[in-house]
Amino acid sequence: MRVVDLRSDTITRPTPAMRRAMAEAEVGDDVFGEDPTVNRLQEMAAERMGKEAALFVASGTMGNLVSLLAHCGRGDEVILGDQAHTYIYEQGGSAALGGIHPRVVPNQPDGTMDLQQIEDAIRPDNEHFPRSRLIALENTHNRCYGTPITAEYTKAVSQIARRHGLKVHVDGARIFNAAIALGVDVKELVADVDSVMFCLSKGLAAPVGSVVCGTREFIAQARRTRKVVGGGMRQAGILAAAGIVALTEMVDRLAEDHANARRLAEGLANIDGLSVDLDRVSTNILYFDVTRETLTAQELVDRLNAEGVRVLSTGPRRIRAVTNYHVSADDIDYALGVFQRALRA
Numbered sequence: 001m002r003v004v005d006l007r008s009d010t011i012t013r014p015t016p017a018m019r020r021a022m023a024e025a026e027v028g029d030d031v032f033g034e035d036p037t038v039n040r041l042q043e044m045a046a047e048r049m050g051k052e053a054a055l056f057v058a059s060g061t062m063g064n065l066v067s068l069l070a071h072c073g074r075g076d077e078v079i080l081g082d083q084a085h086t087y088i089y090e091q092g093g094s095a096a097l098g099g100i101h102p103r104v105v106p107n108q109p110d111g112t113m114d115l116q117q118i119e120d121a122i123r124p125d126n127e128h129f130p131r132s133r134l135i136a137l138e139n140t141h142n143r144c145y146g147t148p149i150t151a152e153y154t155k156a157v158s159q160i161a162r163r164h165g166l167k168v169h170v171d172g173a174r175i176f177n178a179a180i181a182l183g184v185d186v187k188e189l190v191a192d193v194d195s196v197m198f199c200l201s202k203g204l205a206a207p208v209g210s211v212v213c214g215t216r217e218f219i220a221q222a223r224r225t226r227k228v229v230g231g232g233m234r235q236a237g238i239l240a241a242a243g244i245v246a247l248t249e250m251v252d253r254l255a256e257d258h259a260n261a262r263r264l265a266e267g268l269a270n271i272d273g274l275s276v277d278l279d280r281v282s283t284n285i286l287y288f289d290v291t292r293e294t295l296t297a298q299e300l301v302d303r304l305n306a307e308g309v310r311v312l313s314t315g316p317r318r319i320r321a322v323t324n325y326h327v328s329a330d331d332i333d334y335a336l337g338v339f340q341r342a343l344r345a
């Protein structure tokens with residue numbers, strides 16, 4: 001059966017070039033700082049983001065956690081969006097392991113938080129309150145339609161942070177999707193922030209890993225917090241080698257994923273029983289609703305799955321689809337045919 005897997009861009013498998021690079025990678029003990037391939041990936045990543053230094057970590061979740069632990073002490077507060085991946089999908093790890101208190105501000109549909117609400121959330125110096133220490137943004141915003149967050153917005157948040165002596169962290173799991181969609185150098189999107197995490201293992205198709213970037217001082221601290229959560233890896237150059245291929249060969253092609261997401265959205269918009277907000281589709285993530293009353297999102301997902309088209313239901317009427325390296329324009333057209341049949345049935 002033909003399979004079109006649109007559940008996530010995390011399903012991507014390493015390319016032949018990645019497998020070759022992994023097999024041939026020069027390695028050493030990275031806890032001693034002696035893995036030349038990890039060091040090369042970290043230098044490339046730092047350069048790419050316009051930061052002084054970088055740290056290879058096992059996952060995006062670990063990257064956000066070690067960043068928050070590096071910025072904040074116990075009882076300190078992080079301001080973040082109510083739809084943030086870090087708030088919803090990371091087990092509250094920064095609170096559970098770091099004693100970091102989350103202060104939640106509502107995300108708007110475009111993934112931003114109202115600037116005034118951010119500023120109002122910053123605590124005055126008073127012994128009743130936790131200390132505000134960090135503002136965390138997410139770019140692209142996963143739960144807010146994969147929307148890219150602009151450099152201007154990020155700069156405005158950073159100015160608020162600086163005025164109050166706070167730091168800014170960006171969960172940039174898909175920051176390269178944002179750069180491609182906005183047509184800007186990724187450096188511009190993080191120019192004013194203190195740290196950024198990005199994933200190699202999503203649209204960039206590496207099998208494992210994320211990278212945290214920031215100042216030398218911040219990365220030295222993140223290296224410590226990575227070690228305490230068990231993230232010190234040894235011959236990790238085997239993994240970093242695929243990350244280097246991801247950074248050099250897989251970024252520009254994200255534009256194809258965005259074009260395919262649009263193609264899918266436009267096709268779905270023409271199918272009776274579905275509703276898509278085309279204005280919100282700008283990267284590789286799209287959300288749409290099942291409007292036929294006799295059908296739930298999960299029932300439709302099950303029907304599609306039986307025909308090899310895989311998507312996720314994220315609410316009683318809501319479905320998420322994510323285009324990726326293994327999905328071609330032809331696959332999108334095939335998937336649209338399967339959607340049509342499933343809604344006719």
Ligand SMILES: *Cc1c(COP(=O)(O)O)cnc(C)c1O
Nearest residue numbers: 059060061062085138142171173
């Ligand atoms: C996937 C994701 C993460 C976590 O990455 P993992 O590698 O799955 O741990 C963090 N933030 C966002 C926005 C994500 O989409």
